[in-house]
Amino acid sequence: MATTERETEFIVPRATDFDGQTSGIGPHGLVPEEQSAMSGVELEDVETEEMLINMGPQHPATHGVLRVVLRTDGELVLEAVPHLGYLHRCAEKIGENLAYAMYVPYTDRMDYVAGMNENWAFCQAVEQLAGIQVPRRAEFLRVIAGELQRIASHLVSFGTYGLDLGAFTPFLYAFREREYILDLFEMLCGARLTYSYYTIGGLTHDATDDWLMKVGEFLAYFEPKIKEYNALLSYNRIFTKRAGGVGVLPADLAIAYGCTGPVIRGSGVPYDLRRDKPYSLYPELDFEVCVGTGEFGQVGDCWDRYMVRMKEMEQSVRIIQQCLKMIPDNAEGANGHRVKVRRNFKVDPGEVYLEMENPRGVLGFYIESQGGAQPYRVKARAGTFCNLSVLPELCHNVMLADVPAIIGSIDVVMGQVDR
Amino acid sequence: MTITAQALVSIIVIAVVFNVSLGAVAYCILLERKICAWVQDRIGPNRVGPMGLFQPLADGLKLFLKEDYNPGHVDKWLFLLAPCFVIVPALVGWAIVPWGGVWDFQGFIFWEWIPFIGGTEVVAGPVNVSAVSVSIGLVYVLAVGGVGVYGVTLGGWASNNKYSFLGGVRATAQMLSYEIPIGVILLVILLMAGTLRPDVIVQHQVETMWNIVAHPLAAVIYFTAILAEANRAPFDLAEAEQELIGGFHTEYASMKWALFFFAEYSHMITASAIFAVIFLGGWHVFPFVPQAEVSGLFGVLLKFAILAGKVALLIVFMMVVRWTLPRFRYDQLMNLAWKILIPISGLLLVGTTLMTWKGLDQWWWMLALNIAIFIAVWGIQPFVPKGDPTNRKLPLEGSRFSPAE
Numbered sequence: 001m002a003t004t005e006r007e008t009e010f011i012v013p014r015a016t017d018f019d020g021q022t023s024g025i026g027p028h029g030l031v032p033e034e035q036s037a038m039s040g041v042e043l044e045d046v047e048t049e050e051m052l053i054n055m056g057p058q059h060p061a062t063h064g065v066l067r068v069v070l071r072t073d074g075e076l077v078l079e080a081v082p083h084l085g086y087l088h089r090c091a092e093k094i095g096e097n098l099a100y101a102m103y104v105p106y107t108d109r110m111d112y113v114a115g116m117n118e119n120w121a122f123c124q125a126v127e128q129l130a131g132i133q134v135p136r137r138a139e140f141l142r143v144i145a146g147e148l149q150r151i152a153s154h155l156v157s158f159g160t161y162g163l164d165l166g167a168f169t170p171f172l173y174a175f176r177e178r179e180y181i182l183d184l185f186e187m188l189c190g191a192r193l194t195y196s197y198y199t200i201g202g203l204t205h206d207a208t209d210d211w212l213m214k215v216g217e218f219l220a221y222f223e224p225k226i227k228e229y230n231a232l233l234s235y236n237r238i239f240t241k242r243a244g245g246v247g248v249l250p251a252d253l254a255i256a257y258g259c260t261g262p263v264i265r266g267s268g269v270p271y272d273l274r275r276d277k278p279y280s281l282y283p284e285l286d287f288e289v290c291v292g293t294g295e296f297g298q299v300g301d302c303w304d305r306y307m308v309r310m311k312e313m314e315q316s317v318r319i320i321q322q323c324l325k326m327i328p329d330n331a332e333g334a335n336g337h338r339v340k341v342r343r344n345f346k347v348d349p350g351e352v353y354l355e356m357e358n359p360r361g362v363l364g365f366y367i368e369s370q371g372g373a374q375p376y377r378v379k380a381r382a383g384t385f386c387n388l389s390v391l392p393e394l395c396h397n398v399m400l401a402d403v404p405a406i407i408g409s410i411d412v413v414m415g416q417v418d419r
Numbered sequence: 420m421t422i423t424a425q426a427l428v429s430i431i432v433i434a435v436v437f438n439v440s441l442g443a444v445a446y447c448i449l450l451e452r453k454i455c456a457w458v459q460d461r462i463g464p465n466r467v468g469p470m471g472l473f474q475p476l477a478d479g480l481k482l483f484l485k486e487d488y489n490p491g492h493v494d495k496w497l498f499l500l501a502p503c504f505v506i507v508p509a510l511v512g513w514a515i516v517p518w519g520g521v522w523d524f525q526g527f528i529f530w531e532w533i534p535f536i537g538g539t540e541v542v543a544g545p546v547n548v549s550a551v552s553v554s555i556g557l558v559y560v561l562a563v564g565g566v567g568v569y570g571v572t573l574g575g576w577a578s579n580n581k582y583s584f585l586g587g588v589r590a591t592a593q594m595l596s597y598e599i600p601i602g603v604i605l606l607v608i609l610l611m612a613g614t615l616r617p618d619v620i621v622q623h624q625v626e627t628m629w630n631i632v633a634h635p636l637a638a639v640i641y642f643t644a645i646l647a648e649a650n651r652a653p654f655d656l657a658e659a660e661q662e663l664i665g666g667f668h669t670e671y672a673s674m675k676w677a678l679f680f681f682a683e684y685s686h687m688i689t690a691s692a693i694f695a696v697i698f699l700g701g702w703h704v705f706p707f708v709p710q711a712e713v714s715g716l717f718g719v720l721l722k723f724a725i726l727a728g729k730v731a732l733l734i735v736f737m738m739v740v741r742w743t744l745p746r747f748r749y750d751q752l753m754n755l756a757w758k759i760l761i762p763i764s765g766l767l768l769v770g771t772t773l774m775t776w777k778g779l780d781q782w783w784w785m786l787a788l789n790i791a792i793f794i795a796v797w798g799i800q801p802f803v804p805k806g807d808p809t810n811r812k813l814p815l816e817g818s819r820f821s822p823a824e
Contacts (some may be wrong), residue, residue, distance in 0.1 A: 051581060053582070053585075059664065060660050061660070074588075075585070075589075075750075162745065163661065164661050165746060166652065166655070166661060166745045166746025167744060167746070168742060169459050169742050169743060172459040172460065172461065173459070176460060233745070236744070238653060238744055238745045238746075238747060238751075239745045241748075241751060242745060242746075242747075242751075399749055399750060400662055400663075400749070401661075401748045401749060402748070403662070404661045404662055
């Protein structure tokens with residue numbers, strides 16, 4: 001009867017596992033026949049014991065304070081349950097007590113690797129709610145800064161993904177290039193990580209022509225580097241073996257979980273809000289939506305998600321180059337980069353939900369106003385939160401070493417997940 | 420009272436090499452950090468002393484000053500014993516390396532006024548300039564390498580930590596698997612030279628051809644295997660930071676941790692030295708050029724310098740590899756050993772045996788054999804049934820989320 005007990009153990013995840021929380025196993029449980037086929041031995045022959053491994057919140061590869069509880073059988077991970085909340089800072093609740101413009105710095109701290117885009121989403125949502133029209137030059141600068149930030153964010157993702165798979169060097173190359181972008185941002189607004197550069201009605205500072213020229217120089221320097229990194233890491237044989245075919249996320253599963261950004265595009269779904277629900281200047285710009293191809297395995301594996309980011313960096317370069325050509329001169333005088341908005345402006349009652357394509361997925365801001373200078377409710381829909389929710393599905397019957405690979409390919413920033 | 424010249428030379432070599440090696444290990448760490456920095460477009464340590472040359476001293480001092488902390492949940496004795504088990508085999512592996520070849524030693528008598536040994540006569544005769552001169556040199560390499568596994572396993576087990584445990588298990592499987600290709604390749608070398616004595620193997624290469632030219636395939640397999648034996652990237656699964664935090668030495672701190680660290684580097688030096696001896700012609704400078712024989716003490720030192728230079732080059736190469744490649748996964752590592760390295764080295768052994776038996780043991784025949792095996796393995800590739808392209812053994816069957824085939 002011992003085997004029967006084991007069978008039930010495999011089929012029905014114990015509800016008391018993992019600190020009394022219900023186990024997050026997906027729709028496909030592990031059945032004993034498959035289990036024995038997997039290890040190549042009969043279950044009766046070898047008695048193995050499962051082990052719970054607590055990975056995180058302090059772990060080198062969980063990208064912040066993510067805690068994953070792994071149920072392992074030797075090197076095989078049967079189940080992974082992410083535990084969140086270690087970086088919760090009540091960001092949404094704080095929004096109810098601040099004027100609209102005062103909340104912008106809090107959005108920086110959500111996804112601190114892509115602060116510009118977070119600012120942008122919030123500011124644009126408020127502008128839509130209050131009916132503010134942003135000057136055209138400001139829109140261009142917003143796109144340039146946002147796409148530069150996308151490159152910087154994808155560089156971090158690229159570097160840390162190499163790190164997750166044991167290649168240390170790409171990480172430093174990525175940070176070398178990111179340093180250029182941060183220098184550009186510093187020239188632009190004085191900050192290097194949490195910019196608060198976007199504000200309601202435009203931008204806090206205008207860009208000089210010198211700055212725009214420096215952006216062009218950076219793009220000319222950076223574009224060939226992407227090919228170099230592809231040669232260095234993306235098509236490295238060990239890397240393709242490690243990332244290809246691992247953590248396959250089927251397209252319908254990705255849609256069902258509400259995954260967005262490179263995660264869903266890696267699964268072959270060409271869903272990009274910049275094209276599908278265009279905002280700002282994107283309808284005027286020419287770029288491609290990159291999707292996973294399954295070159296080294298199946299469509300939707302870790303390599304595809306990684307490669308989508310590499311390709312998107314090229315597309316971002318294209319977008320910025322177009323913007324640099326099209327950007328209008330600052331003819332309207334000193335305030336061409338913003339419209340004047342009162343510091344404590346009041347917004348008529350109403351609500352707005354605006355989504356934007358951020359480096360890590362769709363970031364949506366729901367803002368409800370009841371007529372005051374402060375919003376009644378601010379809700380952020382974080383792309384990484386939905387992307388992370390797919391982790392238990394992916395970390396199912398993978399090797400232990402694949403768990404960091406999968407977490408890295410989802411590319412979470414815990415600041416945005418927990419908010 | 421008389422002693423043999425061999426005994427005297429052995430004592431001197433042990434004293435010199437042991438101390439030099441410990442210093443070399445410390446400076447290997449500095450070299451590693453420098454090479455890592457250069458690979459990564461950084462500057463590297465340059466604060467302590469000129470060009471950062473005193474950095475190892477500072478590192479060592481820091482490690483000594485750290486608290487020697489034993490976590491409460493460890494097995495105290497085994498926890499203490501594990502670093503010793505790691506460091507000792509890594510150091511004694513040096514013993515058989517023939518540093519200076521054979522030296523025609525002139526006999527002499529120690530001056531009378533020297534205490535204890537005054538008046539002792541040292542008998543003249545040819546001596547091997549190595550710590551010990553044993554006829555089973557290469558077997559000794561295998562034996563010592565086998566002992567090294569215990570330390571890592573014990574360290575992982577005694578730590579009573581799940582990550583350490585997994586690291587220890589990984590290291591055990593990895594080191595055991597990669598000892599097989601090493602052993603088989605050593606047999607190939609044995610067939611070539613007809614002896615297990617390292618100095619005779621070098622002499623054989625000097626007289627005919629370096630083994631790396633005669634057996635390039637074997638050299639590649641051997642180098643891969645020693646990387647895995649030394650737990651170096653891309654085979655550093657036992658201490659894979661991204662998966663197992665620190666692996667088997669997660670719980671170690673202070674000098675106990677430093678011993679693991681030292682062992683890794685001295686293992687590298689030992690393995691490189693043996694690689695240089697059996698494949699790179701030891702103290703021979705150029706493979707196609709006959710070398711003028713320099714006799715006397717100067718010749719011995721020259722040979723030592725040449726061999727040390729080769730070792731240094733190999734170590735630099737290992738370090739560059741470490742900072743270039745991603746890490747293998749556990750099953751890929753096992754596949755590499757059992758499905759690729761071991762079969763090919765077996766083929767090499769069989770082929771070398773047959774050809775030696777038929778009298779075709781010149782180096783060009785061996786080179787032809789290597790090329791033939793390489794082409795055969797390459798040509799067979801398309802016909803080998805492909806395994807599952809992924810490690811995901813369940814294709815989500817029956818799920819509405821099953822990927823489209």
